[in-house]
Amino acid sequence: MAFDIGLAVLVLGVAIWTITARDTFAAVIGFVTFGLLLALVWVRLAAPDVALTEVAIGSGVTGGLLLGASIRLRRTETPAAREKPGATLRLAAAVLCTLVSAGLATTVLLLPEPAPTLAPQAAANIPATGLGNPVTAVLMAYRAIDTLLETVVLLLALIGMWSLAPDRVWGGFPGPRHHSDPEGVLTFVAQLLVPVGILVGIHIFWIGSVAPGGEFQGATILAAMWILAMMAGLVDAPPVSRRWLRLLLVAGPAVFFAIGLSGFAMAGAFLAYPAAYAKLLIVAIEVPVTLSIAATLALLVTGPPERARQR
Amino acid sequence: MSLALDALTVLAVSAGAFFFLAGTVGLLRFPDALSRLHTLTKADNLGLGLIVFGLLFQVEGPFAALKLIAVWLLTLLAGATVAQLIAHTARPGGSPV
Amino acid sequence: MLESSQRRAAVADFLLAAAGVVLATVAVGLVRILWGPGDDDRIMAAQLLGTSGIAVLLLLGQAMSVPAAVDVALILALLAAFVTVAFVKGAARSEADRA
Amino acid sequence: MSDAILYGLCGTVLVGLGLFGLIVHPQPLRKILAFNLIGGGVFLLFGAVARRGAAAGFGGDPVPQALVITGIVVAFSATALAVALLLRLFQETGQATLRSDG
Numbered sequence: 001m002a003f004d005i006g007l008a009v010l011v012l013g014v015a016i017w018t019i020t021a022r023d024t025f026a027a028v029i030g031f032v033t034f035g036l037l038l039a040l041v042w043v044r045l046a047a048p049d050v051a052l053t054e055v056a057i058g059s060g061v062t063g064g065l066l067l068g069a070s071i072r073l074r075r076t077e078t079p080a081a082r083e084k085p086g087a088t089l090r091l092a093a094a095v096l097c098t099l100v101s102a103g104l105a106t107t108v109l110l111l112p113e114p115a116p117t118l119a120p121q122a123a124a125n126i127p128a129t130g131l132g133n134p135v136t137a138v139l140m141a142y143r144a145i146d147t148l149l150e151t152v153v154l155l156l157a158l159i160g161m162w163s164l165a166p167d168r169v170w171g172g173f174p175g176p177r178h179h180s181d182p183e184g185v186l187t188f189v190a191q192l193l194v195p196v197g198i199l200v201g202i203h204i205f206w207i208g209s210v211a212p213g214g215e216f217q218g219a220t221i222l223a224a225m226w227i228l229a230m231m232a233g234l235v236d237a238p239p240v241s242r243r244w245l246r247l248l249l250v251a252g253p254a255v256f257f258a259i260g261l262s263g264f265a266m267a268g269a270f271l272a273y274p275a276a277y278a279k280l281l282i283v284a285i286e287v288p289v290t291l292s293i294a295a296t297l298a299l300l301v302t303g304p305p306e307r308a309r310q311r
Numbered sequence: 312m313s314l315a316l317d318a319l320t321v322l323a324v325s326a327g328a329f330f331f332l333a334g335t336v337g338l339l340r341f342p343d344a345l346s347r348l349h350t351l352t353k354a355d356n357l358g359l360g361l362i363v364f365g366l367l368f369q370v371e372g373p374f375a376a377l378k379l380i381a382v383w384l385l386t387l388l389a390g391a392t393v394a395q396l397i398a399h400t401a402r403p404g405g406s407p408v
Numbered sequence: 409m410l411e412s413s414q415r416r417a418a419v420a421d422f423l424l425a426a427a428g429v430v431l432a433t434v435a436v437g438l439v440r441i442l443w444g445p446g447d448d449d450r451i452m453a454a455q456l457l458g459t460s461g462i463a464v465l466l467l468l469g470q471a472m473s474v475p476a477a478v479d480v481a482l483i484l485a486l487l488a489a490f491v492t493v494a495f496v497k498g499a500a501r502s503e504a505d506r507a
Numbered sequence: 508m509s510d511a512i513l514y515g516l517c518g519t520v521l522v523g524l525g526l527f528g529l530i531v532h533p534q535p536l537r538k539i540l541a542f543n544l545i546g547g548g549v550f551l552l553f554g555a556v557a558r559r560g561a562a563a564g565f566g567g568d569p570v571p572q573a574l575v576i577t578g579i580v581v582a583f584s585a586t587a588l589a590v591a592l593l594l595r596l597f598q599e600t601g602q603a604t605l606r607s608d609g
Contacts, residue, residue: 001510002428003424003427003428003431004510004513004514005513006428006431006432006435007431008513008514008516008517010431010434010435010438011517011521012517012520012521012524013435013438014438015520015521015524015525015544015547016524017438017442018528018540018541018544019524019525019527019528019532019540019541019544021442024534024536024537024540025450026442026450027537027540028540029450029451029454030442031540031543031544032454032491033438033454033457034544034547035547036457036458036461036484037434037461038547038550038551039461039465039480039484040431040461040464040465040468041514041517041551041554042554043465043468043469043472043474043477043480044468044472044510044514045510045511045514045554045555045557045558045567046472046474046558046561046565046566046567047554047557047558047566047567047572047575048474048476048477048479048480049476049572049573049576050550050554050572050575050576050579051476051477051480052476052479052480052483053575053576053579053580054579055480055483055484055487056483056487057579057580057583058543058547058579058582058583059487060483060484060487060490060491061487061490061583062543062582062583062586063491063494064487064490064491064493064494064495065494065586065587065590066536066539066540066586066590067491067494067495067498068494068495068497068498068501069498069536069590069593069594070498070536071495071498071499071501071502072498072501072502072505072594072597073536073593073594073597073603074502075502076534076597076601076602076603076604077534077603079602079604080533080534080535080602080603080604081533081534082533083533083604083606084531084532084533085530085531085533089530089531090531093526093527093530093531094527096526096530097523097524097526097527097530098523100522100523100526101519101520101522101523101524102519104518104519104522104523104552105516105519105520108512108515108516108518108519108552108555109512109516111512111515111555111556111559115556115559115560116560117559117560117561117562117563117568118560118568118569118570118571119560119561119562119563119565119567119568119569119570120562120563121570122563122565122568122569122570123563123564123565134565134569135569135572135573135576137569138569138570138572138573139573139576139577142570143570143573143574146573146574146577147577150577150580150581153581153584154580154581154584157584157585157587157588158584160588160591161587161588161591164591164592164595176501176504178497185392185395185396186396186493186496188392189388189392189396189489189493190493192388193388193486193489196385196486197486200482200483200486204479204483207479211475211476212476212479213476213479214576216576216580217483221483221486221487224486224487224490227490227494228489228490228493231493231494231497232493293580297583300583300584300587300588301587303591303594304591304595313412314415317415317419320419321419321422324422324423324426324467325426327426327463328426328429328430331429331430331433331460331463332429332433334433335433335436335437352456355456355459355460356459358430358463359459359462359463362426362430362463362466362467363466366466366467366470369419369470370470370475375475375478378478378479378482379466379478381482382462382466382478382481382482382485385482385485385486385489386458386459386462386485386488388489389455389458389485389486389488389489389492390455390456390459392489392492393451393455393488393489393492396492396493396496397451397492397496
């Protein structure tokens with residue numbers, strides 16, 4: 001318990017820093033640390049699947065994205081900070097936020113006893129899927145519709161981002177071109193880390209059926225490795241109008257949806273799996289979904305097209 | 312036999328935690344930033360190595376042990392490259408990485 | 409002579425306590441990050457915090473019998489390098505913006 | 508007090524802190540950061556509920572845990588889109604401000 005109190009205090013301390021720091025870059029560093037500490041909290045809360053997601057996406061990839069943005073936007077910070085609202089508004093905001101927190105805290109303290117849980121239903125669903133990890137079973141079977149919609153949300157975000165491109169680079173290469181320096185440290189790091197990272201990503205994805213892990217965590221690592229290879233200049237980002245790229249991006253949701261529809265014929269409901277093939281079908285969904293999510297996440301970090309396709 | 316292994320674990324993990332503590336004291340006491348970070352990197356990497364060594368006696372199976380060692384090696388590698396990259400960017404007139 | 413299960417519990421308690429000690433050093437390291445003064449100091453201190461975080465994860469995983477904590481640590485080690493590269497690249501980009 | 512309640516309360520404070528930052532910070536990037544803090548707080552509330560719902564031999568209720576995983580990924584896509592909008596604004600105007608009078 002002493003450990004938990006210390007950890008909770010640290011989490012709050014870093015959060016306060018993230019909000020109050022004068023320098024935005026320092027605040028982003030605070031946020032990355034916040035994610036790291038949250039991952040510890042998730043381990044303490046017996047949620048290792050969430051800890052994996054938090055450290056990969058919540059802290060790692062989001063952190064990298066925000067760090068890059070905060071450095072580029074540094075010059076705009078001082079003028080923008082002058083628009084800070086007056087003391088009255090800040091006080092009112094503080095009162096409002098305290099009230100919100102207090103209200104939420106009351107609900108937490110008044111949570112019903114015994115705690116309601118869907119664990120037995122989720123457990124009852126597991127044998128039908130052939131999966132050993134209850135969280136993956138929930139994501140792929142019990143609440144598969146959420147997961148299907150989530151893959152679509154990711155695609156929508158990417159379409160939104162691409163549509164921010166100026167007309168002259170429409171369909172072009174996303175992000176800047178990074179040049180590799182064969183003698184450089186960065187090339188060395190990338191050549192060493194990328195293969196290791198791809199192995200780790202596949203491992204995390206594959207054990208997801210029986211142990212903590214799964215397609216989102218595995219896909220994030222694969223995405224991070226692709227971005228690393230791009231930043232080191234080992235590979236260039238493909239132009240967003242490439243047909244293979246677009247097929248790769250929609251393959252996951254499309255296969256998911258198709259197998260979901262076939263559930264009507266085979267098991268009588270959308271996204272229902274016939275008992276004999278459940279595990280096979282889930283793997284058939286997971287492989288393209290992982291590849292699609294990895295590509296989508298990587299392109300979301302890379303940004304909208306910036307360079308025209310023909311020069 | 313396994314009592315001896317547990318004792319080894321306690322010894323190595325204590326030593327590891329001690330290095331983390333010592334590094335932190337160094338963090339607060341050394342005068343300039345560079346020597347501070349330099350010392351701390353070494354202390355932390357050694358501390359993590361000792362903790363990994365101590366945990367090796369507790370895990371089940373060679374795969375779990377291999378993963379522990381992989382974590383340590385990756386941390387060493389990441390730490391070293393970060394120092395290199397930062398030194399590269401901080402150098403005035405240095406080529407952008 | 410202690411029973412085997414008692415001894416296992418004692419080792420788990422010890423590992424949790426060790427995790428607490430390393431977590432305390434994280435707290436001190438945080439103060440270092442917050443003080444800065446430079447970006448480089450901050451990013452390096454964050455990197456070191458990652459090392460402590462990895463140590464805490466490994467100790468917690470063993471103490472609580474959550475083997476997946478090692479996977480979390482593995483990803484943390486991988487992505488720490490990724491975040492630093494993003495920082496360095498962002499710095500190069502902001503130079504380019506200015507030019 | 509159980510560890511679930513402790514972290515749940517921690518989550519409620521995070522929501523308040525994030526909301527405060529969202530309101531008072533004029534810089535859009537700070538608003539995005541604050542928004543992510545709110546997200547972290549809400550996820551912790553889910554984590555507390557999941558931990559309390561430990562049953563059927565699981566350490567926590569897997570349903571809220573799966574929801575949090577979904578939530579983290581969606582929060583990331585929203586953050587990435589917001590950052591892209593902000594960087595585009597910066598490219599167009601050389602500023603990053605939400606002031607409406609220009």
